[in-house]
Amino acid sequence: KNEVEQSPQNLTAQEGEFITINCSYSVGISALHWLQQHPGGGIVSLFMLSSGKKKHGRLIATINIQEKHSSLHITASHPRDSAVYICAVRSGSGSQGNLIFGKGTKLSVKP
Amino acid sequence: DGGITQSPKYLFRKEGQNVTLSCEQNLNHDAMYWYRQDPGQGLRLIYYSQIVNDFQKGDIAEGYSVSREKKESFPLTVTSAQKNPTAFYLCASSLSRLYNNEQFFGPGTRLTVL
Numbered sequence: 153k154n155e156v157e158q159s160p161q162n163l164t165a166q167e168g169e170f171i172t173i174n175c176s177y178s179v180g181i182s183a184l185h186w187l188q189q190h191p192g193g194g195i196v197s198l199f200m201l202s203s204g205k206k207k208h209g210r211l212i213a214t215i216n217i218q219e220k221h222s223s224l225h226i227t228a229s230h231p232r233d234s235a236v237y238i239c240a241v242r243s244g245s246g247s248q249g250n251l252i253f254g255k256g257t258k259l260s261v262k263p
Numbered sequence: 264d265g266g267i268t269q270s271p272k273y274l275f276r277k278e279g280q281n282v283t284l285s286c287e288q289n290l291n292h293d294a295m296y297w298y299r300q301d302p303g304q305g306l307r308l309i310y311y312s313q314i315v316n317d318f319q320k321g322d323i324a325e326g327y328s329v330s331r332e333k334k335e336s337f338p339l340t341v342t343s344a345q346k347n348p349t350a351f352y353l354c355a356s357s358l359s360r361l362y363n364n365e366q367f368f369g370p371g372t373r374l375t376v377l
Binding site: 154156182183185187192193194195196197200202238240242250251252253254255256 | 303304305306307308311321322351353355363365366367368369370371373
């Protein structure tokens with residue numbers, strides 16, 4: 153079983169729809185990251201969370217430490233949001249563990 | 264502009280040849296990382312370096328080697344001992360590995376071994 157599981161694997165949405173991508177993990181963590189990978193391959197960090205909720209523009213990330221679960225929400229989705237979204241956790245109670253990555257969720261937003 | 268550069272973007276090599284992938288950063292970051300990405304899999308850590316002249320093996324270091332002679336540079340050599348080298352390679356850096364710092368990623372190098 154993978155230590156970081158994302159769902160769904162693939163997601164197609166119409167422009168304007170509200171999108172949710174889920175991430176569950178099975179290890180103790182000190183932080184969780186959401187990353188965005190564009191078709192060219194480059195990766196951008198979106199959020200780093202250790203508790204609660206963060207918002208940046210149309211993106212919202214939440215984490216529930218007790219349930220070992222995080223969600224990434226995109227409001228009013230747009231074709232430029234089409235990318236692979238990757239969840240990664242830093243394992244361990246300290247902050248020296250390596251990042252463990254999920255396999256990613258491929259999002260396609262149609263106009 | 265501050266950032267991470269990787270070159271080349273695409274690289275083709277014959278089986279049995281060593282190849283070195285370049286990674287340079289001008290963010291003044293202490294920590295640097297090399298990851299490998301294969302289709303349908305999450306990123307996996309090959310090597311990391313916390314400081315100049317220091318580096319540690321990650322989860323899949325076999326068949327790879329690195330050096331960290333300068334703070335800005337962390338080249339990765341894919342040796343002929345790597346059984347399946349064709350993959351997308353990403354370099355990243357962070358202020359420090361000791362804290363939950365954001366990692367900044369380069370654009371990646373796609374290596375194809377023929």
